Amino acid sequence: MNFYFEATKILDRLDAKQGSIKGLIATLPENSRKRSAALVIETLKYKSVLLDVIQTSGLMKQERKVNSINLALVLTHDLLLAKGGIQCGDGPLKAAILRHKTRLHGEFKRLAVKRGVASTSELAQTADERSAQIPRYVRVNTALWSAPQAIKYLEGVGFMLKESISSSAYHPKEFAKDAHIPDLLLFAPQTSFADEPAYQTGKLILQDKASCFPAAVLSPPASDDAVVIDATAAPGNKTSHLSALMRNKGKLYAFERDVRRFNTLKTMLSKAQCSNVVPTHKDFLTVDPNDDEFKDVTHILLDPSCSGSGIVNRLDFLLESGTNEEDSNVTSDRLAKLAAFQLKMIKHAMGFPKVRRIVYSTCSIHATENEHVVREALLSEEAKAAQFILAPRDEALSSWPRRGLLSEMACEDDAHSVIRCSPGEDLTNGFFVSCFIRKGLANGTLKRKAGEQEDGNANPHKKSKAKNRKAKKPIPPS
Structure with a gap:
């Protein structure tokens, strides 16, 4: 019972x-x-x-x-x-x-x-049809073995490596390497790994492709003196990805304030054998950036609570019960509250004295939580004081074609700097990723001030917003 x-x-x-x-x-x-x-x-x-x-x-x-x-x-x-x-x-x-x-x-x-x-x-209630087209993404935990070793193992248990696999004709025993994220593999959507020993022992991690973008863009250092923070770490997939990229070196502080989620985080990190992670049951916003323990932090990953509106291959479609005008108003209010919290997280991260790189991501499709939050962060006193700008496209997964909404950003460069994923077109969940860096750290060159256009306009929004008030189409690949 x-x-x-x-x-x-x-x-x-x-x-x-x-x-x-x-x-x-x-x-x-x-x-x-x-x-x-x-x-x-x-x-x-x-x-x-x-x-x-x-x-x-x-x-x-x-x-x-x-x-x-x-x-x-x-x-x-x-x-x-x-x-x-x-x-x-x-x-x-x-x-x-x-x-x-x-x-x-x-x-x-x-x-x-x-x-x-x-x-x-x-x-029975059915899921979003788009979810049926999204592959089963499996990340090789390179802290425990290499991608070639994993591929050899998978071939040994009956899978066949292909150059690519078609979303219109998945074969249950075929898989391929991802084109954008190293060590990420693609399988047919219904492929089950629940009883697979490599999954059970943490060698293979089930993680959506878009969810791998934040750690890849943050690109944490793999050195013994590295100090990195994952500000909202549970359930732990992104944390374990960061740990693998750091080759289990340095210190990676993983914050989680909810006790149940914190226990889940510890279980995940133990399974993935992340020996450089310091699980911390604490609210990131309560951390003093100048504390001796954290004053040397150089890289911070922020993936705070969001609406989750981009996730289509999740179980939460089962909680949906239709929408009406009242629901829309509640959603609008909720988005505003989420955006305020998200902005607060970014500004707090900018206060760490030695932080050089901050990645902010959401699994939302709403500009309110994405471009708007980034735009406000760039105009904040915290960004100006620490001279934060957006990392240029060539430092933010440049090969990914879908970029930010130009109509929602201050200028074209800023729109090109951020990443979007569309669940209907990109074979991923909906996602957004941005990366803040200190001025002068973009390929060793100085860039425009936070929130400024290249012509030096101090308040670009009135000008550029009117100029670019077109359909909200993502920037095409350059």
């Missing part, structure tokens, strides 16, 4: 908006995680149907022991949809559900007929 209670708690926390499905599932005990996770996901797929069935049957009105709607959902799910029915011994809760077995089955069949479906699976 315990895993029913675990699943119920996850659903309760989702209702309270205390985290994402994936993040909350990661907090479950490892020995029961797989079973509880499957129950949570399957229950959410049929949630609207199950709620209708439970309400119409009068179950909760007649059974006082079933006093939680989410507990009723998981038990009713297994009664109606699991092959073996409710998976627990006899007890008062199971008995309460079984007393209504005939009525629940009847209401379920009535609803299926009403909706005109031929099979039960048609009642």
Whole structure:
């Protein structure tokens, strides 16, 4: 019965908006995680149907022991949809559900007929169609072995390395090297690595391609005296990527303020054998930049909370229930609050006395969280005092063609400096990456002041915004 209670708690926390499905599932005990996770996901797929069935049957009105709607959902799910029915011994809760077995089955069949479906699976909520085209991306953990070693191993267990793979005709046993991120491999979307020993031991890490961009752009030093910060580190994929790029040298402080996510972070880092990481259960915003422990930090990765609007291959489509005008207003307010928090994070990072490179990223498609935040950061007193500018394109994954929205940036150079990923076109989740560097560190040359155009306009926004108020199309490759 315990895993029913675990699943119920996850659903309760989702209702309270205390985290994402994936993040909350990661907090479950490892020995029961797989079973509880499957129950949570399957229950959410049929949630609207199950709620209708439970309400119409009068179950909760007649059974006082079933006093939680989410507990009723998981038990009713297994009664109606699991092959073996409710998976627990006899007890008062199971008995309460079984007393209504005939009525629940009847209401379920009535609803299926009403909706005109031929099979039960048609009642399930489905994901964004774009997610079906996104490959399964697997990053080789170079802290433990090399890409050639990983490729040889994969070929030995039945996979075939190809020059490229087509998104319109994936083969389940084919894979290819990524064109932009070293040590990243592409597989068919449905390829499972859950039982693969190389995944279980941290040698292979499942990570979306766009999620690999921040660490690649930050390009942390691989030296014994390196001091780097990952400001919002959980669940740990980006942290382990940074650690691998640093070759497990120096110190990498990984901050996480939430205790459950912090425990998940530690588990991930242990699995990936990141020996240079210092997991730190603390809010990055409370850190004194001049503290002896952090005053020598030179590189900071910022991937703060965002709307998550760019993620299409995530489970959180199961939490969506349609939109209306009220929802849009809430979204607008939420975006403004998120943007204010994101800007605060960047300005705090700029206060570290020796920081030379700051990467700010989101998994959002909204300019409010992306270009607007970067633009405001460049105009901030913190940026001016420390002389921060945007790294030029040739230092920010120059081979990636999709760049920032020109209509939302101060000038063309700034738009070219930032990176965007489109979930419908780039075979990734939606993503945004920017990189701030101190003036004079761009290929050894001085660049324009923060927020200025090349002609020296001190306040370029009125001029350039009017000039560039065109359709919000990403900058094409140069």
